[in-house]
Amino acid sequence: MKTILRNLLGVLRRFKFAALLNMLGLSVAFTAFMVIMMQWYYDQSFDTSHPQGDCIFRVENAYEGGAGVVICRPLSDAFAQSSPHIKALALCNPWMGEIFFTVNDANGVKSYKEPIVMTYPSITQVFHFDMVEGSDDVLQAPDKILIPESIARKLFGNESALNKLLKTDFQTLTVGGVYKDFPKNTSLNNPIYLQMGDENLHAWENWNYTCYVRLDKPESREGLFANFKKNFTATGEGASLEGRELRLTPIKDLHFVTDTTYDHTPKASKQALLVLFAIAIVIVIIAGINFTNFSTALTPMRIKSINTQKVLGSEEKMIRLSLIAEAVIISLLSFVCSLGLLYSLQYSFLASLVDADLSISVHPVLISITAVLALLTGLLAGLYPSYYMTSFPPALVLKGSFGLSPTGRQLRNVLISIQFIASFSLVIGSLFMYLQNYYMQHTPLGYEKDEIIVTNLSKEIKDSQEAFANQLKSYSGITAVAFAEPLLSSSDQYMGWGRSYRDKEINFQCLPVDYQFLEVMGVEIKEGRNFREEDKNTQEGVYIFNQKAKESYDLAIGERIEGAEIIGFMPDVKFASFRTEVSPMAFFVWGTRNWGTKANFAYIKVSKGVDLGDAMQHVRATLKSMDPEYPFNIRFFNEVLNSLYEKELNLSSLITLFSLIAIFISMVGVFGLVVFDSEYRKKEIGVRKVLGSTTGQIIVMFNKSYVRILIICFVLAAPIAGYSISRWLENFAYKVPMYWWVYAVAFVLISFITVVTVTFQNWRAANENPVNSIKSE
Incomplete structure (x- = not known):
């Protein structure tokens, strides 16, 4: 061992810079390998943490070329009763987003905003909820909620959360149970769960829910819908399965399914994962090749020393083992350095680029695999040079011409070619990839995206829209304010409507807005007219459709769709993400028969040349003066696009x-x-x-x-x-x-x-x- 260390120190002293570069290359390579594999495992293991996960499926509305992940409530209820193979079914309303509520504690009233999902109580029979406090059947009561441990600690610290009250605008909720947070890489997202109640119980026309089932075994999904359809008895207005197909997608596949609409599950591309995996392997191979090159290139400098050891009686086998041991020691030292690099990366910008937890303690298996990889890298990088260095006759040793030999050149050229x-x-x-991302962020969308501030709205602001807009416009740099239900360019799809037009069914995505919206956003009207203030006084409301809808359904200005008039057409604005093609859509101003919600977002237009920071500060101050407790999300519209991609x-x-x-x-x-x-x-x-x-x-x-x-x-x-x-x-x-x-x-x-x-x-x-x-x- 002393000889090995002495030789190693001698090499490091003689070739300090080259040795340092090689160790640095190996360390960075092992670190990159671990980071990439952490992200790769995060995505590959998405939704695999559920017990009986292979029996859990999402029920989807299938059509040619894909499926919609929303379903109507009466269909799901009928499907649940159709077969003994369906052990449990859970329906969820994923559209509620976050709720604003207050909690009383010893320090007074505190305000919070957290995600909430309305669901069937049977969700705890489909998915396993590991309870920290209370029972998993509390959703049987209409005012009881299940909350994740992370929210319980945030609201109540180390106190018990059971029976604590959350006061919202619509009711007071009681904490009936606390469940242990699901891993980050699951579809459930750890929201507050609340019983759904009787909403849309018999509404066959309302396709607004996500449905999950747990079967007795994975094989039972085959023929399940065919059997249901065969024995289905229609009850209720619009109840029909004609032309419908249901698709059951395993929950472990949801992260990678790309042919769905209205899908809130976080997505990953299998091609991108393969690219990441390949990069991880390539980086280690490149570093290993460098290390081999380094060891091989030392041959002419070390061959005389090796020949001297032979003359003095050292066995060829022991010399080879010594050379291999040197390479292994350098590789393992590089691995130890890589752990230090990995630890420091947890607190760097790189942590924000990956979804996975970069903590060393969370990935003991990966760390062990990388240690073995470092050992193998040292062995492989030292094996060939050690045999080659000890195989030369004394004449060649004295000549010292290995560096110019055809074999030496050929080996180095092959190795460096792999790197190139x-x-x-x-x-x-x-x-x-950079060009595609730049294209998505900077391509004209058909509307203004600069000098626009957007904010979500509280109930207080929704009830005082005109006063809010007037106070905003008291700042000379703010020229206009518009309101809308959706946040433009924040999703792949928006609310889908099916309507009757000229005795045929048409389908389009509908974005309800106020009459000023298109003017504030700079949307061009190609035919017809823009919205007017008096449009909100019509009974059924008015539409402005895009060109895609006009061409697909032969729409005409002045025609009515179930009472609502078509008043104009606009170009095909890019209202959703670049992942989806432009589809038929319409901006819509509600009439007096308004069953929709009030505007959720305000779009605030700032004059060109005005200090955007000052304008943003005025918006913040206005919101705070009107509703000081509500946690508003105020941002420039460009940030919405960045979040989308x-x-x-x-x-x-x-x-x-x-x-x-x-x-x-x-x-x-x-x-x-x-x-x-x-x-x-x-x-x-x-x-x-x-x-x-x-x-x-x-x-x-x-x-x-x-x-x-x-x-x-x-x-x-x-x-x-x-x-x-x-x-x-x-x-x-x-x-x-x-x-x-x-x-x-x-x-x-x-x-x-x-x-x-x-x-x-x-x-x-x-x-x-x-x-x-x-x-x-």
Whole structure:
């Protein structure tokens, strides 16, 4: 062991910089591998924590090409009774969002806003609720609620939460039970649960609910709906299964299903996960190759020492084991350093880019796997060099020409080619991801998105909209205020309406707004007129449809849809995300027969050139003066778009970051090879200088071989990267073209970094006194 440590210290002392770069490369690679695999496992294990999870399914309304995840209540109730294989069914209303409530404690009244879901009491029979306090059957009572442990601690600290009261605008709720929070990577999201009551009990036309069932066994879903449809007896107005199909999707697949509408489940792309997994493996391989290159490149410098050990009686086997042990020790030391890097990343910006918990204690299996990987990396990186170093005859040892041998060149060229192929692929991929995200954020949407402030509204503000708007406009920089039920461009889909028009059924997404909305948002009217204040005095309200709806249903101005008049048409504004194609939609102003809700959001237009910070401060002050307790979410409209594409932005940032890491590690490998290549060729450089070669000519000579490798690697990497990124872009209905210049930029970038690295290192060797170089040989 002493000999191993002595040799290791000798190598580290002699080649300090190269050894430091290699250890840094390995440490960063192991850290990147662990971070990526934490995120990969987070997504792969989504909704797998539920006991009997393989028997839990979401019931979806299937149609050609996909399914809607909303269902009507009477259909779900009839389905629940249709088969003994259905052990429990839970219906949820996912549209309530957050509720505002107050809690009394020793310090007075405190206000909170937390997510709430109205559901059937049987939700605790479909999913297992691990109770901290109380019973899981409390939802049988209409005023009792189930709350997660995280909210209980937030509201009541370490006190018992049982029987504590939450006072809302519509009723006083009593905490009947506290459940242990579900993991972050589940569809349930840890809201407050409240009994649904009798709403829409027989409303076949109201498709507004999410339905889950637990079966006796996974195989029972086959033929379940066919049997239900065969024995179904219609009761109630509109009760019919004609033309309908139900689809049962396993809960573990919900995270990856992309052909659904009105789906609130957090999504991940399997293609993106494969890309992340590949990057994790590639980064470790690149670092391992660098390490192998480093060990192999030391051969000419260490071969005389090894030959001396042989002469002094050391066994070849022991020398090899010693060399392998050195590599393993360096790799394991790098792994230990990577744990320190991983710990520090928990408090860096990187933690916000991943959904997974980066804590070391949460991932003991992954940490153990990475330790084994570090051990294997050391073994593999040391195995070939150790056998190669001990296999030379004394004549070659004295000659010291390994560095220029065809075998040595071939090995190094193959290894560095793998690094270049990976670097090209990652750069091309990250550039296209950046372009797609930029396209989604900056492409014209058909309405104004700059100088707009949006805020949610409390009941107090909803009841005093005119006073609120007037107080806002007392600030000279605010020119107009509009109100709407939805938050534009915050979702993939919005409220869907089915209506009768010219004796046929039409379906469109409806966004109720006030009469000023289109003017404030700068939406163009192509045909007809804009909304007017008197439109709210009509009985049924008025529509302005997009071109897609007009063309799909042959709509005409002046026609009525169940009493509501069509008054205009607008271009196909991008009201939803770029993940979905523009569909038939309408902005709608409610009439006097208003069964909808009051506006949920205010859109505040700020004049160009006005200090947006001052305008934002005025909005905050106005809201606080009218309702000081309510937690308003005030933001610029651009932040809404950023939130909509947060997953894509984070993924793009991650891949870009890890691409840079891969490039860094690859350049470390190039640097190491160039360092030792220049050492091998000192005599050649000296001879060329004596024969009249200039420094520039020698540098060009060194760069030529690397440029040839770069060209070959680029030709191999371009189609791989192009195929991978085209698959990722399939997740978007609107996407950037496969620009040729992206490939050119990637080639120029990697080539520039490589040429600069080679030139920098060989400048000194090319400028040395040729006499010294020749003498040294």
